[in-house]
Amino acid sequence: MAERTMHIPSGSVPPELACPITPVVELIFSRWTTAILWTLHRDGPHRFTELESHIATITPKVLTERLRALERDGLITRTYHPEVPPRVVYDITDLGRSLSPVFAALANWSDNLSDVERARRSFDAKRKRKRR
Amino acid sequence: MAERTMHIPSGSVPPELACPITPVVELIFSRWTTAILWTLHRDGPHRFTELESHIATITPKVLTERLRALERDGLITRTYHPEVPPRVVYDITDLGRSLSPVFAALANWSDNLSDVERARRSFDAKRKRKRR
DNA sequence: CTGTATCCCGCAAGATACTG
DNA sequence: CAGTATCTTGCGGGATACAG
Numbered sequence: 178m179a180e181r182t183m184h185i186p187s188g189s190v191p192p193e194l195a196c197p198i199t200p201v202v203e204l205i206f207s208r209w210t211t212a213i214l215w216t217l218h219r220d221g222p223h224r225f226t227e228l229e230s231h232i233a234t235i236t237p238k239v240l241t242e243r244l245r246a247l248e249r250d251g252l253i254t255r256t257y258h259p260e261v262p263p264r265v266v267y268d269i270t271d272l273g274r275s276l277s278p279v280f281a282a283l284a285n286w287s288d289n290l291s292d293v294e295r296a297r298r299s300f301d302a303k304r305k306r307k308r309r
Numbered sequence: 310m311a312e313r314t315m316h317i318p319s320g321s322v323p324p325e326l327a328c329p330i331t332p333v334v335e336l337i338f339s340r341w342t343t344a345i346l347w348t349l350h351r352d353g354p355h356r357f358t359e360l361e362s363h364i365a366t367i368t369p370k371v372l373t374e375r376l377r378a379l380e381r382d383g384l385i386t387r388t389y390h391p392e393v394p395p396r397v398v399y400d401i402t403d404l405g406r407s408l409s410p411v412f413a414a415l416a417n418w419s420d421n422l423s424d425v426e427r428a429r430r431s432f433d434a435k436r437k438r439k440r441r
Numbered sequence: 442c443t444g445t446a447t448c449c450c451g452c453a454a455g456a457t458a459c460t461g
Numbered sequence: 462c463a464g465t466a467t468c469t470t471g472c473g474g475g476a477t478a479c480a481g
Binding site: 198285295 | 327329330331332333334336343344347348363364365380381382383384404407408410411413414415416418419421422424425427428429431432433
Binding site for chain 4: 207208235236239242263
């Protein structure tokens with residue numbers, strides 16, 4: 178873990194006081210955004226409906242919200258083609274691509290999910306025993 | 310970030326269908342948890358009130374909730390010392406420590422936060438221009 | 442096709458007060 | 462000290478309808 182003292186951006190909310198990476202977390206990991214970034218990163222540019230059907234359970238409203246936020250943050254681009262019917266293509270930016278080491282670290286760690294599962298079962302079992 | 314809810318995914322069908330790292334994200338990055346894990350990892354074991362005052366803006370109720378969840382997931386330990394007054398010490402586990410590469414990747418990426426800020430200003434400026 | 446515009450709800454999170 | 466117990470609230474996210 179990095180031991181450096183980092184600048185804490187102003188305008189951030191409470192938890193940052195104790196943890197310098199919280200701003201990054203809150204920036205990147207709002208719900209659905211990893212799915213969107215991951216898709217664009219791995220499979221290239223997508224149109225609105227392509228993303229919609231690929232993520233499957235997201236509603237158009239929420240997808241629009243997330244895409245706007247990601248575009249505003251400079252992580253994806255939105256390209257409008259004035260055709261009939263209109264066509265809009267979303268793609269990941271270099272800034273968005275720079276997240277790949279983060280994603281790789283997360284993907285690596287997913288090996289530990291089974292340990293988490295086991296810990297949960299153990300914890301719940303103990304709780305059940307104490308209850309009765 | 311994170312589920313932002315690491316708690317039992319409510320009624321919704323999870324986004325991990327489109328993104329394999331989403332489960333990890335939802336596990337680790339619920340609000341406050343990075344601050345807790347970061348603190349325990351960097352500064353060693355802490356008592357309840359030590360965490361409370363270190364994170365400063367968290368309420369005891371929420372801190373308890375997060376600590377329980379992290380304990381259940383096997384990422385931290387809770388040790389009760391039956392003294393007078395009672396003493397409880399929280400510490401990070403090996404499983405929790407194994408998140409270091411993830412945190413390091415995130416800390417590294419925080420250099421890009423300034424780019425995000427710039428992108429936001431640019432985006433907002435464009436919006437303003439179009440509006441009038 | 443690519444979105445808005447509304448309305449609505451669950452629940453994480455906050456405030457406050459109290460206890461073994 | 463280390464938490465519960467209760468009540469309230471903000472808002473992310475869902476459902477539905479509709480528009481350019």
